[in-house]
Amino acid sequence: MTIRRAxxxxxxxxxxxxxxxxxWLVERGRTGQWGTRPHSTSPHRVEQVTGFATDGGLWVGESARQEIVGAIAVGEALEYVSPPTEPELYIRLLVTDRASAGQNLGGALLDHARELARAADVRVLRVDCFAGGDQALVGYYERQGFTRDVAFAVPRVNEVDWLGQVLIQRL
Structure with missing residues (x-):
């Protein structure tokens, strides 16, 4: 996989x-993380991802056939998490092609974020993720070398709160 700025x-x-x-999540009955509707139909999500690209923090991974198989966005912490207490690089989005599962695409994108942090002389990476259900995503980040920091909840109208976990990695 080749990683380039998006x-x-x-x-x-x-x-x-x-x-x-x-x-993929819906097929497995795991709707708590992102719901059931496509992100491409959400004006908020389209605006958010466009903003990641516009501010220069969005990176994509391309296969040998130049197909985009993963993406990572880095920058400042999102508004629903506590502000940093020291200089950091915040992972705002990480997603990979489910058809390419098992190829360590997410790990390669996280390695890229680590390289970006080191190049900026930043020694802390933070990320947040869905912490509901079986906490599989929290476990994924822990296997990638992150440790749990702060748990939080995002209130939602007429729905249960979205449970999140901030994780940190010192470089």
């Missing part, structure tokens, strides 16, 4: 990855 033209492909991941 632009606005890559936004539809990143949204397609998110849609595919959501389909």
């Amino acid at each position: 632009g606005r033209d890559d936004v539809p492909a990143v949204l397609a990855l998110l849609d595919g991941a959501t389909e």
Whole structure:
């Protein structure tokens, strides 16, 4: 996989990855993380991913056939988590093609984020993820070298709170 900085033209492909991941979660009855609707139909999500591309923090991984098989967005912490207490690079989004599962695409994208942090002389990476259900995603980040920091909940109207976990990795 080759990793390159993404632009606005890559936004539809990143949204397609998110849609595919959501389909995969729904097929397994795991709707708590992202619900059931495609991200590509959410104006908020389209605006968010476009913003990641516009601010230069979106990176995509391409296969040998130049197909986008993963994406990572880095930058400042999102508004629903506690602000940093020291300089950091925040992982705002990580998604990979479910058809490519088992190829360590997510690990390679996380390695890229580590390289970006080191190049910026930053020694802390933070990320948040869904912490409901079986906490499989929390476990994934722990296997990638992150440790749990702060748990949080995002209130939602007429739905149960979205449970999240901030994880940290010192470089």
